[in-house]
Amino acid sequence: xxxxxYYPNTCALAPHVALEEAGADYRLALVAFERGEQKSxxxxxxxxxxxxxxxxxxxxxLTEVPAILAYIAGINPASAPSGAFELAKMYAFNAFLASxxxxxxxxxxxxxxxxxxxxxxxxxxxxAPSEYVKLFFLMDEKMLVGPWVMxxxxxxSDPYLFVMSRWLRxxxxxxxxxxxxxxxxxxxxxxxxxxxxxxxxxxTP
Amino acid sequence: xxxxxYYPNTCALAPHVALEEAGADYRLALVAFERGEQKSxxxxxxxxxxxxxxxxxxxxxLTEVPAILAYIAGINPASAPSGAFELAKMYAFNAFLASxxxxxxxxxxxxxxxxxxxxxxxxxxxxAPSEYVKLFFLMDEKMLVGPWVMxxxxxxSDPYLFVMSRWLRxxxxxxxxxxxxxxxxxxxxxxxxxxxxxxxxxxTP
Numbered sequence: 001x002x003x004x005x006y007y008p009n010t011c012a013l014a015p016h017v018a019l020e021e022a023g024a025d026y027r028l029a030l031v032a033f034e035r036g037e038q039k040s041x042x043x044x045x046x047x048x049x050x051x052x053x054x055x056x057x058x059x060x061x062l063t064e065v066p067a068i069l070a071y072i073a074g075i076n077p078a079s080a081p082s083g084a085f086e087l088a089k090m091y092a093f094n095a096f097l098a099s100x101x102x103x104x105x106x107x108x109x110x111x112x113x114x115x116x117x118x119x120x121x122x123x124x125x126x127x128a129p130s131e132y133v134k135l136f137f138l139m140d141e142k143m144l145v146g147p148w149v150m151x152x153x154x155x156x157s158d159p160y161l162f163v164m165s166r167w168l169r170x171x172x173x174x175x176x177x178x179x180x181x182x183x184x185x186x187x188x189x190x191x192x193x194x195x196x197x198x199x200x201x202x203x204t205p
Numbered sequence: 206x207x208x209x210x211y212y213p214n215t216c217a218l219a220p221h222v223a224l225e226e227a228g229a230d231y232r233l234a235l236v237a238f239e240r241g242e243q244k245s246x247x248x249x250x251x252x253x254x255x256x257x258x259x260x261x262x263x264x265x266x267l268t269e270v271p272a273i274l275a276y277i278a279g280i281n282p283a284s285a286p287s288g289a290f291e292l293a294k295m296y297a298f299n300a301f302l303a304s305x306x307x308x309x310x311x312x313x314x315x316x317x318x319x320x321x322x323x324x325x326x327x328x329x330x331x332x333a334p335s336e337y338v339k340l341f342f343l344m345d346e347k348m349l350v351g352p353w354v355m356x357x358x359x360x361x362s363d364p365y366l367f368v369m370s371r372w373l374r375x376x377x378x379x380x381x382x383x384x385x386x387x388x389x390x391x392x393x394x395x396x397x398x399x400x401x402x403x404x405x406x407x408x409t410p
Contacts, residue, residue, distance in 0.1 A: 048343055049305070059290035064304075066271065067297035074289045084279045085264035091296075092272035099269070099304035100254070107319050113336075114312050114319065115328040123325035131318075138253055 002026040005046065005054040007033045008201040009166065011102060012053030015068045016201065017159035020193035022076035028200060065102075066094040069156040079156050090150055093143065093157045101139075101164050104131045108171055129171040136168065140178040147187060159197075162188045207231040210251065210259040212238050213406040214371065216307060217258030220273045221406065222364035225398035227281035233405060270307075271299040274361040284361050295355055298348065298362045306344075306369050309336045313376055334376040341373070345383040352392060364402075367393045 004019060004026055006012035019026045031038050031052055038050040046054045047063050055062045055071065062068050070091065073080035081087050106113065108128035111121035139161070143149075149157040165185045168175050175182045188194050189205040198205055209224060209231055211217035224231050236243050236257055243255040251259045252268050260267045260276065267273050275296065278285035286292050311318065313333035316326035344366070348354075354362040370390045373380050380387045393399050394410040403410055 048347055057290060059288075060294070062290075062293055062297055064297040064300035066300045067293050070296050071289065071293035074293070083264075084276065085262060085267075088267055088272050088276035088279070089265070091275050092267055092269040095269035095271045095300065095303055098300055099308060103304060103308050115325065115332055117328050120320065120325035120328035123320040123322050124329075127320055142253055 002058070003029050003056040005029045005031050005043075005052055005056070006201070007031050007038075007052050009163075009203055010052050011065050011098075011160075011163055013163045013166075013197060013201060013203075014065055014156075014160040015053050015055060015072060017162065017194050017197045018069055018072040018076070018079065018156045020197045021079055021154075021159075021191075022072055024072065024075055064098070065160065066091065066098050069094055069160060073156045079154065081150060081153060081155065086150065090155050090157050093149055094160055096143075097157075097160050097164055101132070101135050104128055104135060105164070105167050105171070108132070129173060132168070132171055133173060133177070136173075136178045136181060140180045144180050144184060146180055146184070148184070158184070158188065159194070162194070207263070208234050208261040210234045210236050210248075210257055210261070211406070212236050212243070212257050214368075214408055215257050216270050216303075216365075216368055218368045218371075218402060218406060218408075219270055219361075219365040220258050220260060220277060222367065222399050222402045223274055223277040223281070223284065223361045225402045226284060226359075226364075226396075227277055229277065229280055269303070270365065271296065271303050274299055274365060278361045284359065286355060286358060286360065291355065295360050295362050298354055299365055301348075302362075302365050302369055306337070306340050309333055309340060310369070310372050310376070313337070334378060337373070337376055338378060338382070341378075341383045341386060345385045349385050349389060351385055351389070353389070363389070363393065364399070367399065 002024060004016055006016060006028060031043060037043055044050055046061055053068060055068045062071055081090055107124040111124040115121050145151040148154045149161050165175055165181055175185055207229060209221055211221060211233060236248060242248055249255055251266055258273060260273045267276055286295055312329040316329040320326050350356040353359045354366050370380055370386055380390055
């Protein structure tokens with residue numbers, strides 16, 4: 001049995017949904033951010049940076065959402081394209097979410113990672129929402145093929161975009177500004193696996 | 206024939222080396238950063254964010270280093286592990302380089318992405334080198350298996366780490382601080398494919 005270390009409504013929700021979609025044999029392990037458990041010595045043995053998610057598999061420990069999603073897609077081949085180029089396009093979208101979209105969001109909530117003084121952190125927090133908006137316009141207009149991220153096939157990119165879309169409201173942004181992203185979100189919360197994952201994390205759609 | 210859009214000594218050097226290792230049929234296209242060509246309308250049709258690398262393949266356009274490396278590993282299967290878990294570990298390392306190591310470096314050189322005022326940018330630039338050092342200690346002590354990143358097998362993670370290692374000197378940091386990374390670098394510049402890619406970009410080892 002696999003174990004997914006998570007905290008609710010973080011990027012760990014993407015592999016969580018993917019595990020539900022895969023019908024995988026897994027259990028959840030909550031990392032108590034409130035008690036700083038992600039920075040504990042025990043947890044850092046799983047993830048040296050003290051972040052979620054971590055997926056512990058029979059073969060070993062996996063970190064990094066794009067890699068965990070690629071691994072789950074291997075368990076559930078229906079959730080990834082079969083052609084080499086299309087598969088790489090899916091990896092590209094996931095890499096873009098990880099290193100650009102998520103990183104932009106993190107400047108609003110985790111600015112301490114990149115500057116030591118409070119004024120600089122405040123400056124990052126101030127800029128992050130407008131940059132997040134730009135990235136959503138880009139995804140809405142040019143990247144989301146529709147009805148799913150990659151087109152007709154639902155893939156592990158879909159729960160990952162779903163999480164980034166959920167974060168819009170955490171920046172007081174409105175998903176309705178991005179009609180195709182909003183339609184994608186509405187489609188996602190029709191899926192039983194998505195609803196199960198949300199419920200297990202104590203979240204509402 | 207594929208085309209790799211690049212600028213010398215950027216992260217595009219990683220797929221460049223990987224293409225050389227693969228013996229792939231490709232040509233290089235220099236994106237003239239000096240003239241701001243990466244921000245031109247023509248280039249943004251290839252890469253909406255105006256960044257390198259882009260790999261144009263017979264099947265379409267690919268962005269994002271981890272995805273391009275995964276695609277090249279498909280062309281050159283000897284450059285990736287064959288087991289599902291080990292392959293995911295390679296993706297995890299590449300994702301870590303893209304979304305944590307490269308992003309940390311970018312705060313030294315591209316701070317304007319994350320703050321509008323000069324004082325905040327200066328604060329990011331000041332912090333970036335010490336954070337980059339921490340990440341290299343982590344890779345040196347816990348992630349680089351040796352002799353190659355993934356162990357006995359040379360994979361597409363190796364040229365990616367090689368680029369990040371080259372960037373140490375751009376932050377006035379010394380690779381000798383990280384003995385296993387330094388040994389990896391020394392091993393890399395023994396490889397004919399690496400030397401060919403460096404020469405094609407007008408770089409010295």
